[in-house]
Amino acid sequence: MTSPSSLKSAGPAAAPAAAGPPDRRAPRPPGLRARRRRENLAGYLFMSPWLCGFLLLTAGPMAVSLYLAFTDFNLFDSPKWIGLDNFSEMFGDARWRKSVEVTLLYVVLGTPLKLAAALGVALLLAQKRRGQAFYRAAFYAPSLVGASVSVAIVWKAIFSDDGPVDRAQRGLFGVDVGGWIGDPDWVLYSLVVLTVWQFGAPMVIFLAGLKQVPQELYEAAEVDGAGPWRRFWNITLPILSPVMFFNVLLETIHSFQIFASAYIVGGGAGGNACGPADGSLVYTCYLYVQGFENSRMGLASAMAWMLLLAVGLVTAVLFWSQRRWVHYEGGVGSR
Amino acid sequence: MATSRDVGRRSLLKAAGGSLAALGVAGTAAACGGSGSGSGGTVTIRYAWWGAEDRAKRINKSIALFEKKHPKIKVKTDFQPYLDFWKKFNTQASGGNAPDVFQNAIGFLRKYDARNVLLDLTAQAKAGELRTEGFRAGLEKFGEVDGKLLGVPVGSNSMALVIDKKVHDKAGISPELGWTWDDYYKSLRRIRDTQKTAGNGGMHGIMYLYDPYLRQQGKAFFTEKGLGFTESDLVEWWEEGLAGVKSGLFADPKKVNQIKPKSPTADGLAAGEFTWDNFAVRYTAEGDSAYDLAPIPTSDGKKTGQYLGSLMLSGYKRTQHPKEVATFIDFMVHDPEVARIMGYDRGVPATTAQYEAYEPDKDKDPVLKKVNTSIAAYEDSLVEAKVLGPITPHPEGADVVEAAFLRINEEMALGKRSVKDAVKQFFTESKTALGG
Amino acid sequence: MSALAAAVRRRKTGGSLVWHFAALAVLAVVLYPAVWLIGGSFKPSDDVIGSLDLFPGDPITDNYTGLKEGIADVSIATFFGNSLYLAIGSVIGVLISSSLTAYAFARVRFAGRNIFFTLMIGTLLLPYHVLLIPQYVLFQKLGWINTYTPLLIGKYLAIDAFFVFLMVQFIRALPKELDEAARIDGCGHARIYLSIVLPLCRPALITSAIFTFINAWNDFLGPLLYLNEPQQYTVSLGLKMFVDQEGVANYGGMIAMSLVALLPVLAFFLIFQRFLIDGMATSGLKG
Incomplete structure (x- = not known):
C-alpha cells in the first residue's frame, strides 16, 4: 500500500541514531529462543509504566473494593463479612432495578446518537474548507465544559417550561410537556441530548483517525472513478475501523458509567440527588447515593462489581465482534 | 560491542528514567505545600x-x-x-x-x-x-x-415561614403567632383565588416541618432509636399535601425542580415556603419582592412545636x-x-x-x-412566647431518613406513587436506615 | 484534462456552499447554550436562574470585574496557576507513559500480553466511586495528602487505560510494512518506537494531549479529596465557591468565572488542533 520510498522520510529525527556500523545492515538471524526472550524483555520494559501503576495504584484498591462487596461497611467501622447479602439485597431492591432500566435506556439512546453526530461532523470537518479550524473549535467547545453547575443552569433554562425546547415542541408537535428537567418521564432525554451535544471527544478521535487515511488512496480511487460513497465504504471505513471500534467501546463504557450529568443537571439539592422522582436515577448515581450519602460502601462496592461484570460482558462481545468489522493494518495477534 | 539490542535497551531505559524523573520532580515540587505541626512550639x-x-x-x-x-x-x-x-x-x-x-x-x-x-x-x-x-x-x-x-x-436557627410580603399584603393576609393550620389553609386558598399563584412552594417533604407539626400533637419525627409516628399519621399528612398540589395551593413540583437551586418563593412560583430563618437573606438577594418571616401555624392556637436548631x-x-x-x-x-x-x-x-x-x-x-x-425579632418573639421546646439529637441514620422523606414525597407529588405506596416505601427505607 | 479540472472546480464550489450550510446549521444548534452562557454572564445574579431571555435587558459587567478581587481571599491567578501546573504536568506524563505502554501492546509480542491487555481494559470498567476510599488511604499512607502527587502520579504510570487503548488502536492502524522494513534495517523496538511509531502517531498524541489537558483542568473529585488548602485549589474547586445552600448564591460570578476558565482550555485546543490536522502531512507518509 505504501511506497517504500516513504520509509526514508519516516522521521528526520531518526537519521543520526541510524548511523550504526555498516556491517549491521544484515544481522545474523538470532535464535528463536533468544528472539523470544528479547521480545519479552522489550514488552515488559515498554509496558513497565502501566504495570507499575497497575500494581501500585489500581490493583490494590480494586481488590479492596471486591472484598468490600461481600461486607457490610459504613466507611468507619471495620467491614463485616456478610457473604452474598449485598447482592441479594440489590436484586430485591426496586430502586436498583429502576436504575438498571434507566441506564440501559440512556446507553441505547445516547451512545449511537452521539457517535453518529461525532462521525458525521468529523467527516464534514475532514474536508479542506475555509474556516474549518473555526468550526472545529466551535464544535468542540461544548465538550470543554464537562458537567458543571453552569451547564446545569443552561440546561434547565433550555429545557424548562416555556424555554426554547418546550416552545418548539408545542409549536411543531402540539405536545405540551411543560419542561423536561422537572418531569420524571422526560428528564433522562435532556441528559441524552446533553451527551450528544458534547460529541467533541469522539469527533476529535474520528478526525485524528481520518488523518491517518493516506490521501493518495483517495486520489487513486478518484482516478479509478469511485464515487464518494464507494470511497467512504472501501477506503475510509476500513482504515477508520480501529478508531471506530475504540469510540464505540469507550463511549459504551462511559455511558454505562454516566454520573456527573445525572447528579448535577438532573438532580439538585435535597433528597432527589438523581433527578425528580428518580427520573434520571442512573446506575452510578444510585451507587454513589448508597455509598456516600447512605454510608453503605459495601453495598456500593457490590453494585460496582455487578456493573463491571455487565459492562465486561458487553466489552467482550464487542471485542469478539471485532474480527468481523475491524481492519488492523499492523495487527499482530488475533485481536 | 554495540549491538542494536543494547542501543534499544539503553534508550528505552533512558525514556523510562525520564518519566520517573519527571514524576519525582512533580512529587517534590508539590510536597513543598505540605502542612503539619510547625516548629518552635507553634x-x-x-x-x-x-x-x-x-x-x-x-x-x-x-x-x-x-x-x-x-x-x-x-x-x-x-x-x-x-x-x-x-x-x-x-x-x-x-x-x-x-x-x-x-x-x-x-x-x-x-x-x-x-x-x-x-x-x-x-x-x-x-x-x-x-x-x-x-x-x-x-x-x-x-x-x-x-x-x-x-x-x-x-449559632441558633429555627423553622419559619418565609412569605412574599407584597402578595400577602395584596391578599390582605397578616399571619400572627398562634394562628392555626386552618387559618393557614384559608390563607393559601385566598392567595390562590385572588392572586392567582400558589401560596406555598411545597411543604410536605420537609422533615423539619413535619417534626414540629407532630410535636404539636405530642409526638415527634424521631425517637431516640426510630420513628415517632405511625403509617396512618403519614398517610394523613401526605394526602393533604397531594390534594394541595392538585388544587393549586402548592406550587407545581415540576416547576419547582426546574428552577433549582433557586427557591420557588424567590422565583415567584409561590408566595411562601417553610425554611430556616437564617436562610432568609437568600430571598432578598435572589428575589424581586419584599420578604418577611411569619410564625409556624399551630394546632391548638398556642404550641408551634418549634425548637432551635x-x-x-x-x-x-x-x-x-x-x-x-x-x-x-x-x-x-x-x-x-x-x-x-x-x-x-x-x-x-x-x-x-x-x-x-x-x-x-x-x-x-x-x-x-x-x-x-x-x-x-423573629427569634426574640419565639423566646418570649415560650413556644420553644428541647431538641433531641437525631438517631444514627436520621440524615438518610430525611432524604428519603423528601424524595418519596416528591415522587408522590409528581404522580409516580400513590400515597399508600409512598408511605409504605418510606417506612421500609427508614427501617433499613435506622438499623432494623 | 482542463475540462475535467473545470468540472471538478465547479463541483467543489457547489459542494462548498452545501458544506458551509451544513456546518452553520450544526453550529447554530451546538452554540446556542454557549451563547446563553455568555448572555447569562452579563446578567445580574438574581436574573440568571428562571429567566428565559437569551441576553440581559440591561447588561452589567460586575460579574467579570468582581473576579479581580479573587474568590474567598484567593486570587484568580492562583487558581489558574495551580490548574495549569496540574494540566501540563498531566499532559507530559500521559504522553510518555501511555505511548510506551501502547507500543508494547500494539507492536511487541511478549508472553502474557493478552492477559495484561485484558486487565488494562478491565480497569476501565469499575466505577471510580468505590475506589476513592481505598485510594485515599493508600495515598495517605504514602504521606501524599495535601500535595499534587496523588493527582499526577497516575498520569506518569499510565493509569488511565483510555489513553493507552487509544494509542494502541492508532498504532495498530499504522501500516505494518513500515516497521517490518525498519526491522530488516536492523532497528530494535526502541528505534522503531522513537523514529517510526511516535512521529506517525502524532494525531493520537495530540488528541491525548488535548483530552488530558481538559480532564485535568476539569477534574473536581481529585483536587477536592487531596488538596486541603485554598491556596492549592484549582479552578474547578474555585468555581464551587460561589454557591452554597446556606449563603447568598453568586450565579453571575460563577458563570463569568466558568467562561474565563474555558479560555486556557480553548487556547490549548486551538494551538494543538493545528498539529492534529497537519499531523499526517508533515509525518511524511505522503512522501
Whole structure:
C-alpha cells in the first residue's frame, strides 16, 4: 500500500541514531529462543509504566473494593463479612432495578446518537474548507465544559417550561410537556441530548483517525472513478475501523458509567440527588447515593462489581465482534 | 560491542528514567505545600467547614484575629459547598485523617459519635479551655449526647415561614403567632383565588416541618432509636399535601425542580415556603419582592412545636491537639469581635456575649441590616412566647431518613406513587436506615 | 484534462456552499447554550436562574470585574496557576507513559500480553466511586495528602487505560510494512518506537494531549479529596465557591468565572488542533 520510498522520510529525527556500523545492515538471524526472550524483555520494559501503576495504584484498591462487596461497611467501622447479602439485597431492591432500566435506556439512546453526530461532523470537518479550524473549535467547545453547575443552569433554562425546547415542541408537535428537567418521564432525554451535544471527544478521535487515511488512496480511487460513497465504504471505513471500534467501546463504557450529568443537571439539592422522582436515577448515581450519602460502601462496592461484570460482558462481545468489522493494518495477534 | 539490542535497551531505559524523573520532580515540587505541626512550639490545626465565598471571607478575618491573639496556634482552613464538604469529610474520616475542628450540625452528632469521629470536649471544658456558660436559651445543652460534649453551638436557627410580603399584603393576609393550620389553609386558598399563584412552594417533604407539626400533637419525627409516628399519621399528612398540589395551593413540583437551586418563593412560583430563618437573606438577594418571616401555624392556637436548631463546631477524636482545638472553639463561640465579623452568617449567635456584640440594625450592609433585624425579632418573639421546646439529637441514620422523606414525597407529588405506596416505601427505607 | 479540472472546480464550489450550510446549521444548534452562557454572564445574579431571555435587558459587567478581587481571599491567578501546573504536568506524563505502554501492546509480542491487555481494559470498567476510599488511604499512607502527587502520579504510570487503548488502536492502524522494513534495517523496538511509531502517531498524541489537558483542568473529585488548602485549589474547586445552600448564591460570578476558565482550555485546543490536522502531512507518509 505504501511506497517504500516513504520509509526514508519516516522521521528526520531518526537519521543520526541510524548511523550504526555498516556491517549491521544484515544481522545474523538470532535464535528463536533468544528472539523470544528479547521480545519479552522489550514488552515488559515498554509496558513497565502501566504495570507499575497497575500494581501500585489500581490493583490494590480494586481488590479492596471486591472484598468490600461481600461486607457490610459504613466507611468507619471495620467491614463485616456478610457473604452474598449485598447482592441479594440489590436484586430485591426496586430502586436498583429502576436504575438498571434507566441506564440501559440512556446507553441505547445516547451512545449511537452521539457517535453518529461525532462521525458525521468529523467527516464534514475532514474536508479542506475555509474556516474549518473555526468550526472545529466551535464544535468542540461544548465538550470543554464537562458537567458543571453552569451547564446545569443552561440546561434547565433550555429545557424548562416555556424555554426554547418546550416552545418548539408545542409549536411543531402540539405536545405540551411543560419542561423536561422537572418531569420524571422526560428528564433522562435532556441528559441524552446533553451527551450528544458534547460529541467533541469522539469527533476529535474520528478526525485524528481520518488523518491517518493516506490521501493518495483517495486520489487513486478518484482516478479509478469511485464515487464518494464507494470511497467512504472501501477506503475510509476500513482504515477508520480501529478508531471506530475504540469510540464505540469507550463511549459504551462511559455511558454505562454516566454520573456527573445525572447528579448535577438532573438532580439538585435535597433528597432527589438523581433527578425528580428518580427520573434520571442512573446506575452510578444510585451507587454513589448508597455509598456516600447512605454510608453503605459495601453495598456500593457490590453494585460496582455487578456493573463491571455487565459492562465486561458487553466489552467482550464487542471485542469478539471485532474480527468481523475491524481492519488492523499492523495487527499482530488475533485481536 | 554495540549491538542494536543494547542501543534499544539503553534508550528505552533512558525514556523510562525520564518519566520517573519527571514524576519525582512533580512529587517534590508539590510536597513543598505540605502542612503539619510547625516548629518552635507553634501548633497547626485544620479547620474545615461548608459554605461559600462570603462565609470564607468572614472566617478568614476571624482566624487572622485568633492567630494574633494566640500566636502559637496556626489555623488552616478548608471549605466546600455542603454536599462536597460531607463527601470529603467522610473520605478523610474513613482514612483517619479528618480535620481537627469542623463545622457540624445537631442532626449528625449521634451518627458520627457512633462512628468514633467526635472528640468529647468534656475534659477540655473541665480544664477551663472551653467555657460552657454564657449561652442563650439553653443552647449549651445542644451538644451533649449521653453525657459527652460532642459539639459546641455557634449559632441558633429555627423553622419559619418565609412569605412574599407584597402578595400577602395584596391578599390582605397578616399571619400572627398562634394562628392555626386552618387559618393557614384559608390563607393559601385566598392567595390562590385572588392572586392567582400558589401560596406555598411545597411543604410536605420537609422533615423539619413535619417534626414540629407532630410535636404539636405530642409526638415527634424521631425517637431516640426510630420513628415517632405511625403509617396512618403519614398517610394523613401526605394526602393533604397531594390534594394541595392538585388544587393549586402548592406550587407545581415540576416547576419547582426546574428552577433549582433557586427557591420557588424567590422565583415567584409561590408566595411562601417553610425554611430556616437564617436562610432568609437568600430571598432578598435572589428575589424581586419584599420578604418577611411569619410564625409556624399551630394546632391548638398556642404550641408551634418549634425548637432551635444549631450549627456547631466539633473536634476530631483523633486530633493531636485537643487543647488547641478547645481554645479555638472557645474563641469562635465567645469572642465578641468574632460576632461583629460573622454577623448572623452562622445563625443568631449562641452566646450572650456574641449576641450582644453584633447589633443587626447597625450592620453596614443594607440587605443584611434589614434581614438580620427581622431574624432577631423573629427569634426574640419565639423566646418570649415560650413556644420553644428541647431538641433531641437525631438517631444514627436520621440524615438518610430525611432524604428519603423528601424524595418519596416528591415522587408522590409528581404522580409516580400513590400515597399508600409512598408511605409504605418510606417506612421500609427508614427501617433499613435506622438499623432494623 | 482542463475540462475535467473545470468540472471538478465547479463541483467543489457547489459542494462548498452545501458544506458551509451544513456546518452553520450544526453550529447554530451546538452554540446556542454557549451563547446563553455568555448572555447569562452579563446578567445580574438574581436574573440568571428562571429567566428565559437569551441576553440581559440591561447588561452589567460586575460579574467579570468582581473576579479581580479573587474568590474567598484567593486570587484568580492562583487558581489558574495551580490548574495549569496540574494540566501540563498531566499532559507530559500521559504522553510518555501511555505511548510506551501502547507500543508494547500494539507492536511487541511478549508472553502474557493478552492477559495484561485484558486487565488494562478491565480497569476501565469499575466505577471510580468505590475506589476513592481505598485510594485515599493508600495515598495517605504514602504521606501524599495535601500535595499534587496523588493527582499526577497516575498520569506518569499510565493509569488511565483510555489513553493507552487509544494509542494502541492508532498504532495498530499504522501500516505494518513500515516497521517490518525498519526491522530488516536492523532497528530494535526502541528505534522503531522513537523514529517510526511516535512521529506517525502524532494525531493520537495530540488528541491525548488535548483530552488530558481538559480532564485535568476539569477534574473536581481529585483536587477536592487531596488538596486541603485554598491556596492549592484549582479552578474547578474555585468555581464551587460561589454557591452554597446556606449563603447568598453568586450565579453571575460563577458563570463569568466558568467562561474565563474555558479560555486556557480553548487556547490549548486551538494551538494543538493545528498539529492534529497537519499531523499526517508533515509525518511524511505522503512522501
